[in-house]
Amino acid sequence: MTAVALRVEAPTDAQLSYIAGLCREQGWQPPLAVHSKQEASAIIEAIRASTYRPEDFVPYFARPEAVPF
Numbered sequence: 001m002t003a004v005a006l007r008v009e010a011p012t013d014a015q016l017s018y019i020a021g022l023c024r025e026q027g028w029q030p031p032l033a034v035h036s037k038q039e040a041s042a043i044i045e046a047i048r049a050s051t052y053r054p055e056d057f058v059p060y061f062a063r064p065e066a067v068p069f
Helices: 014-025 037-048
Strands: none
Touching: 014 037
16 A cells, blocks of 8 residues: 655745735635635636635635534
């Protein structure tokens, strides 16, 4: 069996600022959290393509189904 290492890098300040600016320009709600460079890139691509939906980028802890009752 071969082990696969998964490396997750935090988003850069430049990515976070760019996302915030694009959301502000478009009048969209920015994501509650951005967990990685890869996720930041996906958000930026979605905003540029006009396919950004804030609900697609809601962190698990903020979803109603994640709250145990």
